[in-house]
Amino acid sequence: MALVVLVAAGALLFDIIRVGAGYDEAAWRRTLSVELATRPVNDVWMLTGATAAALLGLWLIIVALTAGHRHLLPMASKAGGRSRFQAALKRDSAALILRDAALSVPGVTRAKIQVRHRRINALAQVRFRDPEKVRHELVDTLDEERDSLGLARPPRISVWVRRQPHDRRPW
Template sequence: MSTDAPPTEPAPGSVPVLEEQTPPGAHRFWSVRRVPAALLALVLLAGAGLLLYDVASVRAGRPGMHWRRVLADDLATRQLDDVVVLVGAAVAIALGVWLLVLACTPGLRAVLPMRRGADPLRAGLRREAVETVLRDRAVAVAGVRSARVRARRHKAAVRAVVHFRELGDVRADLDAAMRDAVEELGLARPPRLSVHVTRSSRKG
Protein backbone atom coordinates (compact mmCIF):
# COMPACT_ATOMS: atom_id res chain seq x y z
CA MET A 1 0.00 0.00 0.00
CA SER A 2 1.42 3.32 -1.07
CA THR A 3 0.97 6.55 0.83
CA ASP A 4 1.31 10.06 -0.53
CA ALA A 5 3.90 12.25 1.07
CA PRO A 6 2.38 15.13 3.03
CA PRO A 7 2.78 18.57 1.41
CA THR A 8 5.73 20.46 2.70
CA GLU A 9 4.95 23.77 4.38
CA PRO A 10 7.09 26.82 3.69
CA ALA A 11 9.54 27.78 6.32
CA PRO A 12 8.57 30.64 8.63
CA GLY A 13 9.40 34.01 7.11
CA SER A 14 9.80 32.68 3.59
CA VAL A 15 8.02 34.34 0.65
CA PRO A 16 6.39 32.17 -2.01
CA VAL A 17 7.82 32.69 -5.49
CA LEU A 18 5.42 33.12 -8.39
CA GLU A 19 6.40 31.40 -11.59
CA GLU A 20 5.14 34.16 -13.91
CA GLN A 21 4.35 37.75 -13.20
CA THR A 22 2.97 40.17 -15.73
CA PRO A 23 4.27 43.70 -15.16
CA PRO A 24 1.33 46.08 -14.91
CA GLY A 25 1.22 49.67 -16.07
CA ALA A 26 2.48 49.11 -19.63
CA HIS A 27 -0.28 51.14 -21.25
CA ARG A 28 0.27 54.68 -22.46
CA PHE A 29 -0.94 57.68 -20.55
CA TRP A 30 -4.18 59.28 -21.68
CA SER A 31 -3.98 62.84 -22.92
CA VAL A 32 -6.48 65.42 -21.72
CA ARG A 33 -6.37 67.07 -25.19
CA ARG A 34 -7.14 70.56 -23.99
CA VAL A 35 -6.57 72.25 -27.36
CA PRO A 36 -9.01 70.11 -29.45
CA ALA A 37 -11.59 70.24 -26.65
CA ALA A 38 -11.25 74.01 -26.32
CA LEU A 39 -11.53 74.55 -30.09
CA LEU A 40 -14.60 72.32 -30.35
CA ALA A 41 -16.20 74.06 -27.37
CA LEU A 42 -15.55 77.50 -28.90
CA VAL A 43 -17.03 76.45 -32.26
CA LEU A 44 -20.13 74.98 -30.62
CA LEU A 45 -20.52 78.01 -28.36
CA ALA A 46 -20.22 80.44 -31.26
CA GLY A 47 -22.66 78.47 -33.41
CA ALA A 48 -25.21 78.09 -30.63
CA GLY A 49 -24.96 81.78 -29.74
CA LEU A 50 -25.42 82.84 -33.36
CA LEU A 51 -28.46 80.58 -33.82
CA LEU A 52 -30.03 81.76 -30.56
CA TYR A 53 -29.54 85.38 -31.60
CA ASP A 54 -31.16 84.70 -34.97
CA VAL A 55 -34.12 82.88 -33.38
CA ALA A 56 -34.62 85.72 -30.89
CA SER A 57 -34.43 88.25 -33.70
CA VAL A 58 -37.10 86.39 -35.72
CA ARG A 59 -39.31 86.09 -32.62
CA ALA A 60 -39.02 89.84 -32.12
CA GLY A 61 -40.45 90.46 -35.60
CA ARG A 62 -37.20 91.15 -37.41
CA PRO A 63 -36.11 89.28 -40.54
CA GLY A 64 -33.66 86.45 -40.12
CA MET A 65 -30.01 86.84 -40.90
CA HIS A 66 -29.23 87.15 -44.58
CA TRP A 67 -26.61 84.37 -44.57
CA ARG A 68 -29.05 81.89 -43.01
CA ARG A 69 -31.76 82.61 -45.60
CA VAL A 70 -29.26 82.36 -48.44
CA LEU A 71 -27.87 79.10 -47.04
CA ALA A 72 -31.33 77.59 -46.60
CA ASP A 73 -32.36 78.53 -50.15
CA ASP A 74 -29.08 77.23 -51.54
CA LEU A 75 -29.37 73.88 -49.75
CA ALA A 76 -32.98 73.54 -50.88
CA THR A 77 -32.05 73.92 -54.55
CA ARG A 78 -28.80 71.93 -54.71
CA GLN A 79 -28.76 68.26 -55.61
CA LEU A 80 -27.09 65.62 -53.46
CA ASP A 81 -24.48 64.92 -56.16
CA ASP A 82 -23.40 68.58 -56.30
CA VAL A 83 -19.68 69.21 -55.83
CA VAL A 84 -20.20 71.66 -52.96
CA VAL A 85 -22.44 69.20 -51.11
CA LEU A 86 -19.98 66.35 -51.60
CA VAL A 87 -17.02 68.46 -50.42
CA GLY A 88 -18.94 69.61 -47.35
CA ALA A 89 -19.92 66.04 -46.52
CA ALA A 90 -16.31 64.86 -46.92
CA VAL A 91 -15.05 67.61 -44.62
CA ALA A 92 -17.70 66.75 -42.00
CA ILE A 93 -16.79 63.04 -42.18
CA ALA A 94 -13.08 63.81 -41.86
CA LEU A 95 -13.68 65.98 -38.80
CA GLY A 96 -15.91 63.32 -37.25
CA VAL A 97 -13.34 60.56 -37.83
CA TRP A 98 -10.61 62.80 -36.36
CA LEU A 99 -12.67 63.44 -33.22
CA LEU A 100 -13.43 59.71 -32.87
CA VAL A 101 -9.74 58.84 -33.18
CA LEU A 102 -8.88 61.43 -30.53
CA ALA A 103 -11.55 60.02 -28.22
CA CYS A 104 -10.51 56.36 -28.65
CA THR A 105 -6.71 56.67 -28.51
CA PRO A 106 -4.69 57.50 -25.40
CA GLY A 107 -2.29 59.98 -26.96
CA LEU A 108 0.79 61.30 -25.11
CA ARG A 109 3.13 59.37 -27.39
CA ALA A 110 6.05 61.43 -26.06
CA VAL A 111 5.71 59.88 -22.57
CA LEU A 112 7.03 56.34 -22.13
CA PRO A 113 5.45 54.43 -19.20
CA MET A 114 7.72 52.99 -16.54
CA ARG A 115 7.45 49.70 -14.70
CA ARG A 116 5.53 49.60 -11.45
CA GLY A 117 4.77 47.06 -8.78
CA ALA A 118 1.87 46.89 -6.39
CA ASP A 119 1.94 50.66 -5.92
CA PRO A 120 -0.98 52.27 -7.83
CA LEU A 121 1.20 55.28 -8.65
CA ARG A 122 2.25 55.41 -12.31
CA ALA A 123 5.32 57.14 -13.67
CA GLY A 124 6.63 57.90 -17.11
CA LEU A 125 9.63 59.38 -18.88
CA ARG A 126 9.51 61.83 -21.73
CA ARG A 127 11.42 60.85 -24.83
CA GLU A 128 13.66 63.89 -24.45
CA ALA A 129 14.75 62.63 -21.03
CA VAL A 130 15.44 59.15 -22.42
CA GLU A 131 17.50 60.65 -25.24
CA THR A 132 19.49 62.78 -22.80
CA VAL A 133 20.30 59.84 -20.53
CA LEU A 134 21.35 57.60 -23.40
CA ARG A 135 23.44 60.35 -25.01
CA ASP A 136 25.26 61.07 -21.73
CA ARG A 137 25.99 57.38 -21.26
CA ALA A 138 27.17 57.06 -24.87
CA VAL A 139 29.70 59.92 -24.71
CA ALA A 140 31.05 58.41 -21.47
CA VAL A 141 32.27 55.37 -23.44
CA ALA A 142 35.98 55.54 -24.18
CA GLY A 143 36.63 56.53 -27.78
CA VAL A 144 33.28 58.24 -28.43
CA ARG A 145 33.65 61.87 -29.51
CA SER A 146 29.94 62.67 -29.89
CA ALA A 147 26.62 60.87 -30.02
CA ARG A 148 23.11 61.49 -31.25
CA VAL A 149 20.11 59.60 -29.90
CA ARG A 150 16.60 59.41 -31.32
CA ALA A 151 14.15 57.64 -29.01
CA ARG A 152 10.85 56.31 -30.24
CA ARG A 153 8.20 54.25 -28.50
CA HIS A 154 9.59 50.93 -29.71
CA LYS A 155 13.10 51.82 -30.88
CA ALA A 156 16.08 53.93 -29.80
CA ALA A 157 18.65 54.79 -32.48
CA VAL A 158 22.14 55.71 -31.28
CA ARG A 159 24.69 57.18 -33.69
CA ALA A 160 28.19 57.67 -32.26
CA VAL A 161 31.29 59.24 -33.76
CA VAL A 162 34.59 57.60 -32.71
CA HIS A 163 37.93 59.40 -32.74
CA PHE A 164 40.20 56.68 -31.32
CA ARG A 165 40.12 52.94 -30.57
CA GLU A 166 38.92 50.26 -32.93
CA LEU A 167 35.33 50.55 -34.12
CA GLY A 168 34.53 46.99 -33.08
CA ASP A 169 35.73 47.55 -29.52
CA VAL A 170 33.84 50.82 -29.19
CA ARG A 171 30.73 49.22 -30.67
CA ALA A 172 30.85 46.39 -28.13
CA ASP A 173 31.31 48.76 -25.19
CA LEU A 174 28.61 51.07 -26.51
CA ASP A 175 26.15 48.20 -26.90
CA ALA A 176 26.74 47.12 -23.32
CA ALA A 177 26.47 50.67 -22.00
CA MET A 178 23.20 51.28 -23.88
CA ARG A 179 21.67 48.02 -22.67
CA ASP A 180 22.55 48.85 -19.09
CA ALA A 181 21.20 52.40 -19.47
CA VAL A 182 17.89 51.21 -20.92
CA GLU A 183 17.53 48.64 -18.12
CA GLU A 184 18.24 51.28 -15.48
CA LEU A 185 15.56 53.56 -16.90
CA GLY A 186 12.93 51.06 -15.75
CA LEU A 187 10.67 51.38 -18.79
CA ALA A 188 7.69 49.05 -18.98
CA ARG A 189 8.47 48.32 -22.63
CA PRO A 190 12.19 48.87 -23.23
CA PRO A 191 12.84 50.07 -26.78
CA ARG A 192 14.95 48.07 -29.20
CA LEU A 193 18.45 49.45 -29.57
CA SER A 194 19.99 50.36 -32.91
CA VAL A 195 23.65 51.38 -32.52
CA HIS A 196 25.68 52.84 -35.39
CA VAL A 197 29.36 53.72 -35.01
CA THR A 198 31.37 55.76 -37.51
CA ARG A 199 34.94 57.05 -37.58
CA SER A 200 35.48 60.77 -37.07
CA SER A 201 36.92 62.58 -40.08
CA ARG A 202 38.55 65.20 -37.86
CA LYS A 203 42.24 64.62 -37.18
CA GLY A 204 44.15 65.45 -34.04
Protein backbone atom coordinates in the same frame (compact mmCIF):
# COMPACT_ATOMS: atom_id res chain seq x y z
CA MET B 1 -2.35 57.73 -44.16
CA ALA B 2 -2.19 61.48 -43.86
CA LEU B 3 -0.92 61.76 -47.43
CA VAL B 4 -3.86 59.71 -48.74
CA VAL B 5 -6.34 61.91 -46.87
CA LEU B 6 -4.56 65.03 -48.13
CA VAL B 7 -4.73 63.89 -51.77
CA ALA B 8 -8.41 62.89 -51.47
CA ALA B 9 -9.34 66.20 -49.81
CA GLY B 10 -7.35 68.12 -52.41
CA ALA B 11 -9.12 66.35 -55.28
CA LEU B 12 -12.53 67.02 -53.72
CA LEU B 13 -11.68 70.67 -53.06
CA PHE B 14 -10.40 71.09 -56.63
CA ASP B 15 -13.65 69.68 -58.01
CA ILE B 16 -15.80 71.88 -55.74
CA ILE B 17 -13.91 75.01 -56.84
CA ARG B 18 -14.22 73.89 -60.46
CA VAL B 19 -18.03 73.52 -60.11
CA GLY B 20 -18.17 76.92 -58.41
CA ALA B 21 -16.39 78.42 -61.42
CA GLY B 22 -19.13 77.16 -63.76
CA TYR B 23 -17.72 73.87 -65.03
CA ASP B 24 -19.40 70.47 -64.77
CA GLU B 25 -18.58 68.21 -61.84
CA ALA B 26 -16.06 65.43 -62.36
CA ALA B 27 -17.32 62.05 -63.59
CA TRP B 28 -16.11 60.24 -60.45
CA ARG B 29 -18.07 62.60 -58.23
CA ARG B 30 -21.22 62.28 -60.34
CA THR B 31 -20.92 58.47 -60.29
CA LEU B 32 -20.33 58.43 -56.54
CA SER B 33 -23.35 60.63 -55.80
CA VAL B 34 -25.60 58.46 -58.03
CA GLU B 35 -24.35 55.27 -56.35
CA LEU B 36 -24.88 56.67 -52.86
CA ALA B 37 -28.38 57.92 -53.76
CA THR B 38 -29.58 54.68 -55.37
CA ARG B 39 -28.11 52.01 -53.06
CA PRO B 40 -30.22 50.83 -50.13
CA VAL B 41 -28.89 51.52 -46.64
CA ASN B 42 -28.61 47.82 -45.77
CA ASP B 43 -26.36 47.07 -48.76
CA VAL B 44 -23.09 45.30 -47.88
CA TRP B 45 -20.92 48.02 -49.40
CA MET B 46 -22.82 50.77 -47.60
CA LEU B 47 -22.48 48.97 -44.27
CA THR B 48 -18.77 48.30 -44.90
CA GLY B 49 -18.14 51.98 -45.72
CA ALA B 50 -20.11 53.13 -42.67
CA THR B 51 -18.18 50.73 -40.42
CA ALA B 52 -14.84 51.88 -41.82
CA ALA B 53 -15.80 55.53 -41.34
CA ALA B 54 -16.93 54.86 -37.76
CA LEU B 55 -13.71 53.00 -36.89
CA LEU B 56 -11.60 55.77 -38.44
CA GLY B 57 -13.51 58.36 -36.42
CA LEU B 58 -13.09 56.37 -33.20
CA TRP B 59 -9.36 56.01 -33.86
CA LEU B 60 -9.02 59.76 -34.48
CA ILE B 61 -10.86 60.52 -31.22
CA ILE B 62 -8.54 58.19 -29.28
CA VAL B 63 -5.46 59.78 -30.86
CA ALA B 64 -6.77 63.26 -30.06
CA LEU B 65 -7.43 62.38 -26.42
CA THR B 66 -4.04 60.72 -25.81
CA ALA B 67 -1.86 63.23 -27.65
CA GLY B 68 -0.49 64.72 -24.44
CA HIS B 69 1.22 61.51 -23.35
CA ARG B 70 3.25 60.80 -26.48
CA HIS B 71 6.43 62.36 -25.08
CA LEU B 72 6.32 60.11 -22.00
CA LEU B 73 7.71 56.61 -21.51
CA PRO B 74 5.73 54.64 -18.92
CA MET B 75 7.80 53.15 -16.11
CA ALA B 76 7.35 49.72 -14.56
CA SER B 77 5.63 49.40 -11.21
CA LYS B 78 7.59 47.74 -8.43
CA ALA B 79 4.36 46.68 -6.70
CA GLY B 80 3.59 44.19 -9.46
CA GLY B 81 -0.15 44.93 -9.73
CA ARG B 82 -2.01 47.72 -11.41
CA SER B 83 -1.72 50.92 -9.44
CA ARG B 84 -3.75 54.10 -9.57
CA PHE B 85 -0.57 56.02 -10.23
CA GLN B 86 1.77 55.45 -13.14
CA ALA B 87 5.23 56.99 -13.22
CA ALA B 88 6.61 58.14 -16.55
CA LEU B 89 9.91 59.43 -17.91
CA LYS B 90 10.16 62.12 -20.55
CA ARG B 91 11.80 60.96 -23.77
CA ASP B 92 14.17 63.93 -23.78
CA SER B 93 15.36 63.05 -20.28
CA ALA B 94 15.89 59.42 -21.26
CA ALA B 95 17.87 60.59 -24.30
CA LEU B 96 20.14 62.75 -22.11
CA ILE B 97 20.78 59.88 -19.69
CA LEU B 98 21.60 57.51 -22.55
CA ARG B 99 23.79 60.11 -24.26
CA ASP B 100 25.83 60.55 -21.08
CA ALA B 101 26.22 56.77 -20.88
CA ALA B 102 27.30 56.64 -24.52
CA LEU B 103 29.91 59.34 -23.98
CA SER B 104 31.39 57.31 -21.13
CA VAL B 105 32.48 54.62 -23.60
CA PRO B 106 36.18 55.05 -24.46
CA GLY B 107 36.63 56.28 -28.01
CA VAL B 108 33.23 57.95 -28.39
CA THR B 109 33.64 61.68 -28.95
CA ARG B 110 30.05 62.61 -29.87
CA ALA B 111 26.74 60.85 -29.49
CA LYS B 112 23.24 61.57 -30.75
CA ILE B 113 20.44 59.66 -29.08
CA GLN B 114 16.84 59.68 -30.27
CA VAL B 115 14.30 57.95 -28.04
CA ARG B 116 11.05 56.82 -29.61
CA HIS B 117 8.21 54.75 -28.21
CA ARG B 118 9.55 51.40 -29.44
CA ARG B 119 13.12 52.16 -30.46
CA ILE B 120 16.21 54.02 -29.33
CA ASN B 121 18.43 55.22 -32.17
CA ALA B 122 22.03 55.97 -31.24
CA LEU B 123 24.64 57.50 -33.52
CA ALA B 124 28.17 57.76 -32.16
CA GLN B 125 31.36 59.18 -33.62
CA VAL B 126 34.63 57.45 -32.82
CA ARG B 127 37.94 59.28 -32.76
CA PHE B 128 40.19 56.38 -31.84
CA ARG B 129 39.80 52.62 -31.29
CA ASP B 130 38.24 50.12 -33.63
CA PRO B 131 34.68 51.22 -34.46
CA GLU B 132 33.36 47.65 -34.27
CA LYS B 133 34.72 47.17 -30.75
CA VAL B 134 33.31 50.54 -29.72
CA ARG B 135 29.95 49.54 -31.21
CA HIS B 136 29.79 46.32 -29.16
CA GLU B 137 30.78 48.15 -25.98
CA LEU B 138 28.28 50.91 -26.75
CA VAL B 139 25.45 48.38 -27.24
CA ASP B 140 26.28 46.75 -23.89
CA THR B 141 26.47 50.11 -22.10
CA LEU B 142 23.21 51.39 -23.59
CA ASP B 143 21.42 48.09 -22.84
CA GLU B 144 22.54 48.32 -19.22
CA GLU B 145 21.54 51.98 -18.91
CA ARG B 146 18.18 51.40 -20.62
CA ASP B 147 17.43 48.56 -18.19
CA SER B 148 18.32 50.82 -15.26
CA LEU B 149 15.67 53.34 -16.36
CA GLY B 150 12.94 50.91 -15.24
CA LEU B 151 10.68 51.31 -18.26
CA ALA B 152 7.53 49.20 -18.53
CA ARG B 153 8.28 48.30 -22.17
CA PRO B 154 11.98 48.84 -22.84
CA PRO B 155 12.55 49.99 -26.44
CA ARG B 156 14.95 48.20 -28.75
CA ILE B 157 18.32 49.83 -29.30
CA SER B 158 19.80 50.52 -32.73
CA VAL B 159 23.42 51.69 -32.74
CA TRP B 160 25.38 53.22 -35.61
CA VAL B 161 29.04 54.08 -35.24
CA ARG B 162 31.13 56.09 -37.66
CA ARG B 163 34.66 57.34 -37.57
CA GLN B 164 35.00 61.05 -36.91
CA PRO B 165 36.64 62.92 -39.78
CA HIS B 166 39.85 64.71 -38.84
CA ASP B 167 39.54 67.63 -41.22
CA ARG B 168 35.90 68.69 -40.60
CA ARG B 169 33.80 69.68 -37.64
CA PRO B 170 31.66 66.77 -36.46
CA TRP B 171 27.96 67.24 -37.17
